[in-house]
Amino acid sequence: ASTDDWRRRSIYQLVTDRFATSNDSSPTCDTDDRVYCGGTWQGIVNKLDYIQGMGFDAIWISPIVANVEGSTGDGESYHGYWTADQNSLNSHFGTADDLVALSSALHARGMYLMVDVVVNHMGGTSVPPDYSTLAPFNSESKFHPFCWITDYSNQTNVEHCWLGDNSVPLVDVNTEDDSVVDFFNSWIAGIVSNYSVDGIRIDTVKHVRQDFWSGFAEASAVYTVGEIFDGDVNYVSPYTKVLGGVLDYPTWYQLTSAFESTSGSLSNLVSTVQQAQSSYANGEFTAGSFLENQDNPRFQSITTDQGLVKNAMSWPFIQDGIPILYYGQEQGYTGGGDPANREALWLSGYVTQEKPLLQLVTSLNAARKAAIAANSNYLSTALTFPSVEGSTLAVLKYPMLALLTNGGSSSTPSWSVSGTGYDANEALIDVLTCTTYTADGSGGVSITGSAGEPVIILPTIAFNQTYCQSLS
Ligand code: ABC
Numbered sequence: 487a488s489t490d491d492w493r494r495r496s497i498y499q500l501v502t503d504r505f506a507t508s509n510d511s512s513p514t515c516d517t518d519d520r521v522y523c524g525g526t527w528q529g530i531v532n533k534l535d536y537i538q539g540m541g542f543d544a545i546w547i548s549p550i551v552a553n554v555e556g557s558t559g560d561g562e563s564y565h566g567y568w569t570a571d572q573n574s575l576n577s578h579f580g581t582a583d584d585l586v587a588l589s590s591a592l593h594a595r596g597m598y599l600m601v602d603v604v605v606n607h608m609g610g611t612s613v614p615p616d617y618s619t620l621a622p623f624n625s626e627s628k629f630h631p632f633c634w635i636t637d638y639s640n641q642t643n644v645e646h647c648w649l650g651d652n653s654v655p656l657v658d659v660n661t662e663d664d665s666v667v668d669f670f671n672s673w674i675a676g677i678v679s680n681y682s683v684d685g686i687r688i689d690t691v692k693h694v695r696q697d698f699w700s701g702f703a704e705a706s707a708v709y710t711v712g713e714i715f716d717g718d719v720n721y722v723s724p725y726t727k728v729l730g731g732v733l734d735y736p737t738w739y740q741l742t743s744a745f746e747s748t749s750g751s752l753s754n755l756v757s758t759v760q761q762a763q764s765s766y767a768n769g770e771f772t773a774g775s776f777l778e779n780q781d782n783p784r785f786q787s788i789t790t791d792q793g794l795v796k797n798a799m800s801w802p803f804i805q806d807g808i809p810i811l812y813y814g815q816e817q818g819y820t821g822g823g824d825p826a827n828r829e830a831l832w833l834s835g836y837v838t839q840e841k842p843l844l845q846l847v848t849s850l851n852a853a854r855k856a857a858i859a860a861n862s863n864y865l866s867t868a869l870t871f872p873s874v875e876g877s878t879l880a881v882l883k884y885p886m887l888a889l890l891t892n893g894g895s896s897s898t899p900s901w902s903v904s905g906t907g908y909d910a911n912e913a914l915i916d917v918l919t920c921t922t923y924t925a926d927g928s929g930g931v932s933i934t935g936s937a938g939e940p941v942i943i944l945p946t947i948a949f950n951q952t953y954c955q956s957l958s
């Protein structure tokens with residue numbers, strides 16, 4: 487599927503090993519052990535109702551190819567980022583038929599499959615690594631000479647030296663070598679066609695020369711979203727010219743710091759978003775917007791104030807890009823940094839009732855879908871900030887008006903917003919509570935909220951009321 491096809495989508499990101507088992511069993515899974523816990527592609531198929539029930543219409547799964555086997559000083563390769571053989575699948579997660587069955591099951595529901603892929607490196611188990619264990623590049627000449635990345639301000643160092651550590655060096659592929667480039671271009675085309683993949687998430691993008699990526703993206707012929715783990719818009723933007731989109735790390739930094747406490751800066755979030763809107767090649771429209779992922783402490787390991795949590799969680803669904811929710815957030819998971827943030831989801835029982843954050847996510851997906859349906863230009867309407875005042879923020883992307891606050895759960899926020907585009911006295915609804923409001927004589931909105939929670943306004947006419955009836 488193309489970049490344009492993905493713009494309206496909403497993505498559920500999962501770590502295959504930790505999402506669901508084939509037979510619905512619930513094996514113990516202590517994240518500190520860093521071992522395979524038993525999740526599979528078949529397990530995902532069994533739980534698609536759970537994902538689709540929240541309104542997601544795409545999933546992003548962790549890497550699929552064969553990895554370093556057995557235990558290392560950094561544990562087992564349950565996450566999938568330590569490739570051993572580019573041309574085989576990771577048998578812990580199932581067979582090729584299972585992966586095809588997953589993509590078929592998704593497509594039968596009108597959902598998309600995004601696969602995580604790693605080009606930059608392969609997984610070693612010693613320094614120097616035993617190159618003969620790697621496939622298909624099994625000689626030193628296909629890799630950059632060993633050196634650790636030591637200087638992130640030196641782009642050559644970032645691209646040619648190695649990530650990882652002495653237990654698991656991430657053996658850096660020589661992506662300047664033409665035969666390596668040719669291999670990867672046909673490899674990605676093969677993955678996309680063999681498993682009917684709709685989009686790819688690309689790992690460690692900033693560790694490979696920028697001009698490698700346009701050919702790779704073209705060869706994939708699908709939407710490509712790249713990971714450039716960096717907070718600086720100026721550093722990230724150039725990559726938006728060579729890929730379908732980027733994971734919006736610059737906004738993520740400001741989103742986290744804006745809502746992690748009641749003293750966070752909303753204006754820093756606003757200015758970073760505006761900078762990204764004007765410097766990314768497609769504005770923020772094709773960027774992946776997220777609050778959590780497998781590399782960073784979960785938001786609720788920083789604060790459990792539910793007012794702050796709900797505001798931060800709302801962000802990816804109300805902004806210009808493609809929302810991504812990292813599995814487990816809907817269940818209120820609180821794991822800290824890697825590996826604690828990779829909890830097994832089966833330990834939650836996949837409960838959907840009386841789960842306020844799961845309900846929030848469901849409402850946010852419903853609101854976004856309704857806004858897309860109501861305004862044929864919604865997906866190309868850049869959000870604006872009609873009001874930024876101390877601890878409150880209004881985000882307008884007509885017909886959606888998101889009223890956010892970082893006042894925390896003991897605050898009673900209020901917003902007064904003009905220039906909304908609503909008609910005089912138009913009937914409005916807060917999608918999260920189904921409370922109704924009326925615009926004033928000039929279309930303005932004045933609302934007092936409660937418990938520091940966000941309010942997500944749509945014209946009542948744009949929102950399917952049966953959704954509200956199903957809430958109670
Ligand atoms: C394992 C253990 C960890 C242990 C580590 C040494 O080894 O589990 O507990 O600490 C995979 C696994 C990990 C594993 C690693 C290494 O491999 O998932 O569990 O960690 O073996 C991607 C993936 C990630 C994956 C890999 C490797 C890459 O999302 O899941 O990890 O395939 C860098 C890379 C980035 C990478 C990330 C983990 O490391 O660029 O691609 N993620 C700075 C650097 C960034 C760097 C980041 C984190 O630190 O600039 O390049 O990311 O180390 C801001 C700046 C940023 C700065 C931050 C900290 O501050 O703007 O630039 O980021 O202000």
Ligand code: CA
Pocket residue numbers: 606644645646647658659693694
């Ligand atoms: Ca590299």
